[in-house]
Amino acid sequence: METSQLIGLLGEGLVQTLYMTLVATFVSYVIGLPIGVSLIVTSSNGIKPVGWYNKIMGFIVNVVRSVPFLILMIALMPYIRKIIGTGIGTSATTAALIVAAAPFVARMVEQSLLEVDAGVIEAAQSMGASNMQIIRKVMLLEARPSLLNGAAVATITILGYSAMAGSIGGGGLGDIAIRYGLYRFQPAIMWITVIVLVILVQIMQEIGLKIAAKLDNRIN
Amino acid sequence: MSDTIISLQGVTKEFETKSGKVVALKDINLDIKAGDAYGIIGLSGAGKSTLVRTINLLETPTEGKVIFDGENLMSLKQSELNQKRHKISMIFQQFNLLMQRDAIGNVCFPLELAGVPKKEAEAKAMELLKVVDLEERAHSYPSQLSGGQKQRVAIARALASDPEVILCDEATSALDPKTTRAILALLKKINEERGITLVVITHEMDVIKQICKDVAIIESGEIVEKGDVQEIFAHPKTPAAKKLFFPDGQKELTGKTSTKSRLRLVFDGKDAHKPIISRMIMELKAPVNFLYADMDVVDGVQKGTMVICLSDDPEIAEKQRAFLIKEDVVFTELEVEGEVE
The missing domain is CATH 3.30.70.260 (ACT domain)
Structure with a gap:
């Protein structure tokens, strides 16, 4: 394969991977963040304990999280095909990624919010803050650095999932690595895609840490 | 000035634990006059923190009434209670400041909750930081402030909503003796100059001696002795009082x-x-x-x-x-x- 061809191939794979990862991460947060908040708020020592909701939602999150991504994706394929018309390719993969990642994001958010000092929440309650005000102005703001670090971890995990999706025709860099490296015995191409993925992960981790540190007012 | 501002009537609080019912407060009756500096003293585990939390209903009593300004707080809806809470501020042993907001941001917080426009809130917050002698640290974050400075920010924050009462939950227990004196002097000044009623929870006799006019001694969830500080100080009657003195x-x-x-x-x-x-x-x-x-x-x-x-x-x-x-x-x-x- 000529170099220009290779670059074109990798470029296309990279764009697909980034598209899948970023869209899936964004939508996972749109779904997972409120779920994570609701898990904290409704827990037995939360600001509005609702036992049955907490148990059911916690159970659903755990069930989805315990299914390996590859199996989840295969299991979801028929449904995804029904909804968006195709069971393979980047769009289908993105849909599957969201289903798998949203519960993961919910747990990450829950962990971050657990770190918020209960005393600060009590102080806000003593000032007459409503539960909504406490969520928006205290919990999410105080946990911001941890939430951003969590977002970096979530993005990288979703990137890993998207590469895995390549093995069943999901598109992106993982797809290239499997097709050329495994099926066509071109290990060089496989390794190049691996290196590109490693660099991608490094960049995402660094950006995540930088933003989190910049927006953290506890240390400076 | 002799109007009763806070009245606890037959307040009892029970907690359900795995090992059975625990009675944290037993039939507490307490009247606190407007403008008073009322101390509640007891050893740790006596129930004093639970007691002070019933006043703003951070802890809901199992039985009894909590009357503030002639109104039974327990009969209010959550939104009405939140309105009342603007009038009952609280400061804490661990300060409980928002770590991601600077000093002035923390003082603005209760004003923001009450929907005061930002400009107005900031001007008022700055005024209050002057009262607590911290105007030059307005843009410092809590992690950059000492314990005493953090408590000053917390006091300014407590004053922001123009409260009638400030509840002080072991407010000086995390501070060194010198800082403790300074903070107590500030609270006393606020009590005397602004006429804000103080309810002071502590395990330290010195705190009561320095700022309180009246005191109640709590032991095992019960008030065993109450009255004028000087009087109890001179003639402690109960074993609990003697133990504290x-x-x-x-x-x-x-x-x-x-x-x-x-x-x-x-x-x-x-x-x-x-x-x-x-x-x-x-x-x-x-x-x-x-x-x-x-x-x-x-x-x-x-x-x-x-x-x-x-x-x-x-x-x-x-x-x-x-x-x-x-x-x-x-x-x-x-x-x-x-x-x-």
Whole structure:
């Protein structure tokens, strides 16, 4: 394969991977963040304990999280095909990624919010803050650095999932690595895609840490 | 000024735990006058933190009424209660500032909750930071402030909503003695100049002595003694009160071996500067043994207690008593059999 061809191939794979990862991460947060908040708020020592909701939602999150991504994706394929018309390719993969990642994001958010000092929440309650005000102005703001670090971890995990999706025709860099490296015995191409993925992960981790540190007012 | 602002009526709080019911508060009845500085003192685990949290309903009593400004808070809806809470501020042992907001941002927080426009809120917050002497640290974050400075920010924050009451939950317990004095002086000033009622929760007698006018002693969830600070200080009635006034080292003062009379003298300021005891020793030519002394200067006045041991000779001991009575010194006889334990 000529170099220009290779670059074109990798470029296309990279764009697909980034598209899948970023869209899936964004939508996972749109779904997972409120779920994570609701898990904290409704827990037995939360600001509005609702036992049955907490148990059911916690159970659903755990069930989805315990299914390996590859199996989840295969299991979801028929449904995804029904909804968006195709069971393979980047769009289908993105849909599957969201289903798998949203519960993961919910747990990450829950962990971050657990770190918020209960005393600060009590102080806000003593000032007459409503539960909504406490969520928006205290919990999410105080946990911001941890939430951003969590977002970096979530993005990288979703990137890993998207590469895995390549093995069943999901598109992106993982797809290239499997097709050329495994099926066509071109290990060089496989390794190049691996290196590109490693660099991608490094960049995402660094950006995540930088933003989190910049927006953290506890240390400076 | 003598209107009752807070009234707890038959307040009982029970917690359900795995090992059964725990009664944290038992039939608490308490009236706090507007403008008062009311202390609630007790050892840890006595229920004082739970008690103060029933006043703003951070803890909902199992039984009883919590009346604030003539209104039973327990009959209010959550949104109405939140409105009332603007009038009852609270400061905490661990300060509980928002770590991601700077000092002025923290002071603005209650104003923001109440929907005050940002500009107006900031101007008011700056004023309040001046009151607590921290205007030059307005843009510092809590992690950059010392404990005393953090508590000052918390006090400014407590003042922001123009409260009628400030609840102080062990507000100085995390601070060193010097900072404690400064914070107490600030609270006292706020109480006196703004007429804001203080409810002070503490396990330290010194805190009560420095700023409180009235005090209630709580033990095992019950109020065992209450009244004027000076009065209780001079004549503690219950074992719990005595335990608080007599630090650990004084247990031996009421030991069983000696038959000598022991007196606990109380100086409330007017006589502390006079050399009464020295004169007694010189005039009666009989020594007294000093067993314990704890004197403090509060507002430039000496206050404190002293335990002395009178002469072996009953006759001289009687004269010494007479001398003290003549000099108007408030004292109580200590039981030799050691009831304090």
